[in-house]
Amino acid sequence: MIELVNVTKTYENVTAVDNVNLTIPKGEIFGIIGYSGAGKSTLLRCINLLEKPTEGQVLINHTDLTALSKLEVRKERLKIGMIFQHFHLISSAKVYDNIAFSMLAAGKTKDEIKERVPELLEMVGLSDRADHFPAQLSGGQKQRVGIARALANDPTVLLCDEATSALDPNTTASILKLLKEINERLGITIVLITHEMEVVQQICHRVAVMEDGKVIEVNEAYELFADPQTPLAKQFVQTVHSLTLPDRLLAARTGSIVQITFRGHSAEDSIISETINRFKVIVNILHGQINYIQDRPLGILIVEIKGDAPEIKRAIEYIINRTNHLEVIANVS
Amino acid sequence: MIELVNVTKTYENVTAVDNVNLTIPKGEIFGIIGYSGAGKSTLLRCINLLEKPTEGQVLINHTDLTALSKLEVRKERLKIGMIFQHFHLISSAKVYDNIAFSMLAAGKTKDEIKERVPELLEMVGLSDRADHFPAQLSGGQKQRVGIARALANDPTVLLCDEATSALDPNTTASILKLLKEINERLGITIVLITHEMEVVQQICHRVAVMEDGKVIEVNEAYELFADPQTPLAKQFVQTVHSLTLPDRLLAARTGSIVQITFRGHSAEDSIISETINRFKVIVNILHGQINYIQDRPLGILIVEIKGDAPEIKRAIEYIINRTNHLEVIANVS
């Protein structure tokens, strides 16, 4: 478990992190989003004390890192893996030795290293690359080495600073899958910064939104998308749910156009089907997106409802009743 | 118009670009995607001869750049703006002077520069930052300066190498909007490399898929998503259309589960509604995504069809008839 208590980090004249309080339970995948310069990296780096907070405490499993000596901090870091956007591998060391380095740091013996490194390589699918230098690997492969290195000492916490931003969609997908697996299989707590909302959507349980060094919103990933609390979060979410209809389409429609948000159970019920059966209306799905966030569906559909005005009205009332979220975009009839 | 004829670029032992033929008509936004190291940047840099092709011709508006003298190439470059992932602004020059530089390169007079630069700053929304140094700007602001610089000499072609990869979703959205506007308002041809499929989806008219230096697929952006031709393109598209249902959901279902792809007209018709009206079935939308690519809808829905087996069968046949794209995922009944 990670607890940040009143954490503040000030550089000469900049307050990069401003009085942040956060509790991240064991086994959670916790996302941090926000504009460039919001303080995301600084906050993340405060967790393993790469950046010493100016004020406040960082507790990992109830141990206050800020109260520890340098040596003790080093020991704690063995339990905190970190993955970097730009990999930061030792360019003069082979893949094997890059991973071994991390175990040497933990004081592991040669034999332990010899046993463990191949396992790790296997896990990240790089068994055949042990003898390559980083310069001979692709971006995704380098990042896998970074992950293997971060996991070498069986950490309980994994910190990722934009670990997939520089990667192509396929590689990103494979790395997210790996992270999710690790989280599920080993119960590792993962804190990750990203500017890709799909990453949040695909693997985060909860998310913090940062602005000007402050955490302005902490929300379940699902809730963040379904019902963002702050304007900033709304903006970010909209970039994913940008359900704007082409003018051409709007112009050609004859019925009422409504946007319906289906959350949780309502998304799994056949509400559209039932509406069609109950009322004399035709429902045409114009636009929409259903995302499964933490295996829970969040659906947004823009539909056109055609029929007699009273019927449409009743249909809309019915849908509101079932979903609680309906917004009329255009009412032609 | 950009024509690449048999363009090949070889370094000592690597063929970074391998016999590429492409024609990009005026006013098009053309995307390039592919794995890291596929040769995307090299190809793009061949267009303005930052990289001189080992073989082949690069024609811009029918002028063969590879046949020109250095001086003439410089003149042609005035008509080709370029935007870089890492901005590459002159750190010792103010925003104003960074943009002015580009005009100095074109031999513009002081007066012309004095008139044009504020216009450009206005266009990218940075009028109040003229006197700032790059170090005092946010990532998005730096990129806007980069765009203003690239547009300073009214180019007919704009080359972008991962211009939004390092930016947060909001900034990315605002820059894409700007690019789209420029393209529509000024008719500038834009060639852009990206690893973000949403970027392709949002602004590209056509897309080239590269692998090992070769262009293995050139497709309309819409077709790329609707019907990718190569396995690589399929993989990339899937990262956007990753319609995987949680096991929990699949297990609990009682009807047939089918995936339907709606393209073009079929997406604008109310097929689901009609199916429900025509047959004795209940249709429950489990998952789905409708994207408007170049204002044309492309929809993928996973629906559960419940009812009597023969009815379901007829419903499915009807849908196939109307959409041509239906795939049965699970047949419970």
Added chain:
Amino acid sequence: MSPELFNEFGIAFLETAWMLAISVTFSVLIGVPLGIGLFVTSEGMFWQSQVLQNISGTIINIIRSIPFVILLVVLLPLTKLIVGTSMGPTAASLSLTVAGIPFYARLVENSLREIDKGVIEAAESCGASPWLIIRKVLLPESKSGLIGGLTVTVISLLSYSAMAGMVGGGGIGDLAIRFGYYRYQNEVMAITVVFLIFLVQLIQFLGDRAANAADKR
């Protein structure tokens, strides 16, 4: 310090200042273009030329490998031709200049190498001419490094100038050798060494400040 010594010291200081002024000025005037030349003819740059690289690289290495005393002797005919005399501070300055040029040129080249290649490329993609790139990108972007290199060059030339006494150039270093060493006047030695150290620290301090002020990153 006796009045004569004080006087002597003043003259020596002026001689050193004069030698440095000349040699630093010309090291900059010739070293900067040379350094730029080395850079822009290097691989991947706009005037790439392996031949020019090799020739200039070799000449620079040659000058740098000749002991300064020998350089002084070898250059006498040239000194005579240019300065009109083979002795005195001005004559010594020529040898200092010849030693200073390749030294500073290399440092200039190194500073230019540290400029982000992407910025130069961006300038090229604008269609900028090499001259414009040199004036508006290379020089401003490396200003801080150029000043830092200049500091190192001035200090090195100050150190070399101690040998200027061989051709009657005088200066502070020569004072230390002639009086401090040959004539056992330890206080002269001590004073000059302390003064030299002070001077170097001052040069370094001013150089560092100027370099920082020039850095906009």
Added chain:
Amino acid sequence: MSPELFNEFGIAFLETAWMLAISVTFSVLIGVPLGIGLFVTSEGMFWQSQVLQNISGTIINIIRSIPFVILLVVLLPLTKLIVGTSMGPTAASLSLTVAGIPFYARLVENSLREIDKGVIEAAESCGASPWLIIRKVLLPESKSGLIGGLTVTVISLLSYSAMAGMVGGGGIGDLAIRFGYYRYQNEVMAITVVFLIFLVQLIQFLGDRAANAADKR
């Protein structure tokens, strides 16, 4: 070349080799740790200490600001104490070493500065001890730069060693000075200078090759 001169030349070469061997060895043995010390006590590094930085920076600047000729003289008592004699190649080596240490230390520091800070940070985030980071990250990652710096140091010490003649150190540079400067035998001077140039080019060539081979980026 007469047989005696040839002989003289051989001896001079051995003397130079000996002076370089000693001074380069100790410049490395002391300069590398010192350079590492300078780096790891700099801002943001794990043993950050402004005090140590200032002290060592000042000492280095002081040594570097004293002209080598004067350094040679000032160090004589120390030389006597350590080497047992104040003359000959071994004695000269001590002054060369004292001049070489801060020179190489600065170059080592500069090479270390060029290591991607992120790699060091990644190592720290692994919980690695400073020693492990020095051994497994700093040294291997800067190997190419360290070799490049060593090349520069060797060439500079070779150039300095020409002044070793002052304390009877001999060597090739001294041979050039003795014959070329003191005896007006221009042809001997020419031969030695050519030899020196050749030697410098050779050192540079070998250094460049080794540095390239060490670069895994």
Added chain:
Amino acid sequence: ACTSSEASGDKKELKIGATSGPYADQLRESIIPLLEKDGYTVKLVEFNDYIQPNRALDEGSIDANVFQTSVYLEAFNKEHNTNLAIGDAVPTAPIGLYSEKHKDVSDVKEGMKLILSNDPVSMARALQMLDRFGWITLAGEIDQSRASENDIVENKYNLEIIAMDGAQLPRSLGDTDFAFINGNFALASGLNLEDAVLLEDTPPEFMNNIAFREDDLEESFAEAILNAYHSEAFLQYTNEQNAGFTKPDYQK
């Protein structure tokens, strides 16, 4: 003074120091071969400096040196508290006044340029000659080991006096009216001693000497070295190679 390491009389391995030039040549070409015939192994150490050879002699790094005048040696002994002693004089190249433009001392004019060596002893010799010409006035008796331009109390012709490295003097001869050039450098640069405007009539205190540690004066190696200098063979060498040198008493 330092101890000489081998006090025994049968020391056979010698190191002799000299400054580059005729004194080193005398040793290399005549004296050392003579000594080697006597069964000695001799190493010649060349210096480019006037202090190090004495230091080295004092600390026992070398066994004898040849480069200095008696005046210089006495001053050195006093300054450094050493016990170095003179064995005997050697043929000495006289310092001379040279000029490319003038033929006689009387050609001196107001504001002329004059260059001389910057080492104290050579400078003292030059200054004393100038004093004798009546060009300048020195402040009484000058310290031979510390003399400098500062000892001049009156500069009658307002001569511009520039001190520089001794070996550099012949090279700058063309840029000056007069130059005091040490004989060794004059010869090395191709000047003839006879071409001098005026040669120093070297007084005994300005003869160059072979010096030993005082304790070693009686040692057999010192005797052997002196014998070599006193030999007929060396006289012959002197006549052939060192024409124009001022000869020590034993060669007269």
